[in-house]
Amino acid sequence: MAIAQLSTPSSGTSVQERTPAAQRAPRRHEHVMLGLLGLAAVFGAWQLCTSVGIVDPTFSSSPVGLFGALVDFITSGEIWKPLSSTLTTVAWGIGLSLVVGIPLGLVIGRSRVLFGLTEPLISIMYAVPYVVFLPVIIFWFGIDQQARIVIVIWAAIFPLLINVVAGSRNLDISYLHVAHVYCASRFLTMRAVALPATSPYILAGVRQAVGRGLVGAIVAELFMGSAGMGYLVQKQTSNFQMDEAMAAIAVIAVVAIALTRAVAYFERRFTSWSTST
Amino acid sequence: MNANQSKLVVEDLRLGHRSRLNGKFTTACEDLSFDVQKGEFVAIVGPSGCGKTTFLTAVAGLMPVASGRLELDGRQLRGPGRDRSLVFQHASLFPWRNVTGNVSFPLQAQKRNDEKGKERVRQLLELVGLGDNGNTYPRELSGGMMQRVNLARALVTDPELLLLDEPFAALDAQTREVMQSELTRIWQADEVSSGKTAVFITHDVPEAVFLADRVIVFSRGPAHLVESVPVDLGRPRTREVKRTPEFLAITDHILDLVMQQSDHGMRSASHGHSATVDA
Numbered sequence: 223m224a225i226a227q228l229s230t231p232s233s234g235t236s237v238q239e240r241t242p243a244a245q246r247a248p249r250r251h252e253h254v255m256l257g258l259l260g261l262a263a264v265f266g267a268w269q270l271c272t273s274v275g276i277v278d279p280t281f282s283s284s285p286v287g288l289f290g291a292l293v294d295f296i297t298s299g300e301i302w303k304p305l306s307s308t309l310t311t312v313a314w315g316i317g318l319s320l321v322v323g324i325p326l327g328l329v330i331g332r333s334r335v336l337f338g339l340t341e342p343l344i345s346i347m348y349a350v351p352y353v354v355f356l357p358v359i360i361f362w363f364g365i366d367q368q369a370r371i372v373i374v375i376w377a378a379i380f381p382l383l384i385n386v387v388a389g390s391r392n393l394d395i396s397y398l399h400v401a402h403v404y405c406a407s408r409f410l411t412m413r414a415v416a417l418p419a420t421s422p423y424i425l426a427g428v429r430q431a432v433g434r435g436l437v438g439a440i441v442a443e444l445f446m447g448s449a450g451m452g453y454l455v456q457k458q459t460s461n462f463q464m465d466e467a468m469a470a471i472a473v474i475a476v477v478a479i480a481l482t483r484a485v486a487y488f489e490r491r492f493t494s495w496s497t498s499t
Numbered sequence: 500m501n502a503n504q505s506k507l508v509v510e511d512l513r514l515g516h517r518s519r520l521n522g523k524f525t526t527a528c529e530d531l532s533f534d535v536q537k538g539e540f541v542a543i544v545g546p547s548g549c550g551k552t553t554f555l556t557a558v559a560g561l562m563p564v565a566s567g568r569l570e571l572d573g574r575q576l577r578g579p580g581r582d583r584s585l586v587f588q589h590a591s592l593f594p595w596r597n598v599t600g601n602v603s604f605p606l607q608a609q610k611r612n613d614e615k616g617k618e619r620v621r622q623l624l625e626l627v628g629l630g631d632n633g634n635t636y637p638r639e640l641s642g643g644m645m646q647r648v649n650l651a652r653a654l655v656t657d658p659e660l661l662l663l664d665e666p667f668a669a670l671d672a673q674t675r676e677v678m679q680s681e682l683t684r685i686w687q688a689d690e691v692s693s694g695k696t697a698v699f700i701t702h703d704v705p706e707a708v709f710l711a712d713r714v715i716v717f718s719r720g721p722a723h724l725v726e727s728v729p730v731d732l733g734r735p736r737t738r739e740v741k742r743t744p745e746f747l748a749i750t751d752h753i754l755d756l757v758m759q760q761s762d763h764g765m766r767s768a769s770h771g772h773s774a775t776v777d778a
Binding site: 394396397405406414495496 | 559560561579580581583584585587589591593594595596604605607608609636637638656
């Protein structure tokens with residue numbers, strides 16, 4: 223009887239991945255439509271308020287002004303330099319956080335001594351708002367890209383570490399026994415057992431790290447005032463170019479959503495085995 | 500069966516856990532001595548918590564020997580080895596790997612996952628009745644199917660000594676019955692593993708008698724040997740053997756021994772109703 227249920231077609235995706243998605247499709251469609259409607263309502267109200275003069279577009283900008291400035295940004299190419307600067311900062315910061323944080327977290331989680339030594343430190347660093355370190359980091363590293371990358375790492379690595387350490391500590395001991403009994407090397411045990419077993423935790427950590435890292439990058443740019451999207455928003459606002467400032471914020475919003483979606487995709491892709499159907 | 504050739508030698512073996520909290524040593528086995536012959540299928544039964552699983556864990560190399568001899572082919576066992584495989588009590592399959600990936604893991608770990616290895620994996624999946632389920636993930640498998648994968652994973656390395664830790668204990672009665680027959684079938688059918696030595700832990704006495712050439716009865720913990728009971732039932736065995744008077748006589752004898760250990764002499768009048776020792 224069980225065999226009959228399990229005769230999955232041998233195409234790439236398994237039945238489990240497809241069936242619920244297919245059932246969800248109409249509802250998901252509806253969900254997206256409602257979301258767009260909500261956005262449209264807010265933009266409509268904003269436009270209305272500026273058009274009838276309830277608020278002054280000099281201070282608040284307006285959707286029409288925003289989209290005009292956005293088109294100008296793109297056609298003139300003015301947006302690419304700050305955008306690529308911000309994306310480079312985020313990519314380096316997050317990338318270095320992952321390369322250092324994931325193996326470090328796995329190792330800390332497997333060692334009682336290391337965990338005991340580092341746990342209070344990591345908790346404190348996670349709890350303290352990282353922006354208070356900005357002046358110190360500027361003092362240490364200046365206001366160049368290097369310093370902005372440091373603040374992204376500072377923002378991103380602690381939530382990542384907390385999650386990876388938790389995953390590593392909760393690692394089912396029987397998986398390690400299997401690896402041990404069949405004489406798997408330490409490296410294979412780490413790569414083929416510990417890493418996939420903790421991947422739900424790791425990706426939850428990555429999700430938080432990416433969110434905080436992006437905020438870190440923007441805050442650093444606002445504060446250090448030398449380059450990037452944060453600096454652009456700051457500069458345009460100082461010059462009373464509210465349409466441009468709002469357009470820059472819209473670009474940041476798109477970046478934020480794209481990053482969140484990318485992480486969500488990886489979570490689905492690599493941890494589908496852990497979600498019970 | 501090649502008689503008089505000891506595969507596994509256990510002599511004056513002492514095993515136990517040292518508590519991390521107070522450093523106190525809890526003994527699981529003491530003065531434990533017996534041999535397992537080459538090609539023999541031995542089942543170990545004993546009261547719950549007597550240290551059977553601890554013993555098997557030590558043979559698998561997951562636990563150090565406190566003192567005494569524990570030798571495979573004349574070499575004292577220190578840690579896990581390629582010559583042994585363990586069929587885990589709870590299948591312990593990797594949920595992120597499909598069936599083929601799980602069965603291949605020991606070959607991958609031992610750098611033997613070449614064409615020959617892949618062919619062996621296919622052949623074993625066919626043998627355990629999962630030939631069409633290579634791409635299936637563990638969460639889609641039933642308990643019985645998981646244990647088939649668990650068994651195939653253990654056999655894939657062609658171990659000298661196969662260790663089975665109550666592999667059917669968590670299965671429902673019918674599935675367990677089927678899996679017992681399947682294990683004997685696989686044991687008799689697999690050219691590579693037939694003639695291999697196996698140690699099977701169980702608390703189910705009829706299961707032990709059905710599967711084994713010899714049943715070893717452990718005492719209450721700390722475990723030592725109570726009796727070694729030969730099972731002179733022919734092979735190949737099918738389910739029908741369980742209704743023969745010889746089978747029932749051996750089973751009764753072993754149940755008596757285990758019950759004496761469980762109750763420490765106080766015979767329970769109800770034991771006739773239940774076949775399993777810890778019921």
